[in-house]
Amino acid sequence: DTGVSQDPRHKITKRGQNVTFRCDPISEHNRLYWYRQTLGQGPEFLTYFQNEAQLEKSRLLSDRFSAERPKGSFSTLEIQRTEQGDSAMYLCASSSREGSEAFFGQGTRLTVV
Amino acid sequence: GEDVEQSLFLSVREGDSSVINCTYTDSSSTYLYWYKQEPGAGLQLLTYIFSNMDMKQDQRLTVLLNKKDKHLSLRIADTQTGDSAIYFCAESMPGGGADGLTFGKGTHLIIQP
Numbered sequence: 566d567t568g569v570s571q572d573p574r575h576k577i578t579k580r581g582q583n584v585t586f587r588c589d590p591i592s593e594h595n596r597l598y599w600y601r602q603t604l605g606q607g608p609e610f611l612t613y614f615q616n617e618a619q620l621e622k623s624r625l626l627s628d629r630f631s632a633e634r635p636k637g638s639f640s641t642l643e644i645q646r647t648e649q650g651d652s653a654m655y656l657c658a659s660s661s662r663e664g665s666e667a668f669f670g671q672g673t674r675l676t677v678v
Numbered sequence: 679g680e681d682v683e684q685s686l687f688l689s690v691r692e693g694d695s696s697v698i699n700c701t702y703t704d705s706s707s708t709y710l711y712w713y714k715q716e717p718g719a720g721l722q723l724l725t726y727i728f729s730n731m732d733m734k735q736d737q738r739l740t741v742l743l744n745k746k747d748k749h750l751s752l753r754i755a756d757t758q759t760g761d762s763a764i765y766f767c768a769e770s771m772p773g774g775g776a777d778g779l780t781f782g783k784g785t786h787l788i789i790q791p
Contacts, residue, residue, distance in 0.1 A: 571720075598778055598779075600778075600779075605783070606783055606784075607682075607766050607768075607781030607782050607783050607784050608721070608766075608779070608781050609781070610778035610779065610780070613778055621778070656720060656721065658721075658779075665709075666709070666711065666723055666726050667711075667723070667770075667779060668723060669713070669720045669721040669722075669723070670720050671719060671720040672719075672720045674718075
């Protein structure tokens with residue numbers, strides 16, 4: 566197992582375009598989290614899944630954001646009609662159970678121009 | 679709501695010990711974590727401590743938890759240039775909600791030769 570994998574590592578897009586990121590968690594980790602990190606800040610929680618169920622969404626997750634985990638394994642995060650304020654590092658993490666340590670991927674750095 | 683506070687910068691000489699401090703507000707935190715982030719990279723879990731422990735040692739790392747004062751510290755012995763990074767303190771909540779992590783803004787550890 567190579568850990569949490571995210572794709573792509575970098576994405577540059579024009580304002581108004583849609584983007585989709587993928588996260589592959591550690592095998593058999595049933596919890597998967599998405600975080601966003603802007604420059605000079607710590608990561609901020611966006612949403613999390615337990616298996617295929619999306620159990621919590623932060624108010625940071627506007628209607629333009631949608632996340633899925635259709636088979637309880639990999640997850641996608643889509644941002645529609647991107648804005649410059651969406652520029653950030655999007656981090657995915659997984660854990661095996663409630664309260665256990667979360668392992669992070671390398672992140673996808675989004676730049677909206 | 680929960681809040682995690684850290685100093686933004688810490689400068690130490692190579693070979694000295696570094697002590698990075700963190701305060702948190704939610705007494706129901708179950709786990710407290712230290713993550714390391716190098717430039718342009720994702721988060722690396724360094725160590726964690728369960729809330730009913732006072733201290734945890736792992737090679738050059740020592741974590742101290744004062745639950746009464748809601749104070750967490752990370753001591754790095756014999757600090758090396760490779761320790762230069764941003765260190766994030768994070769707390770996790772019990773289940774029944776997001777069960778995500780709340781991060782501080784990070785402490786930049788600067789190593790002087």
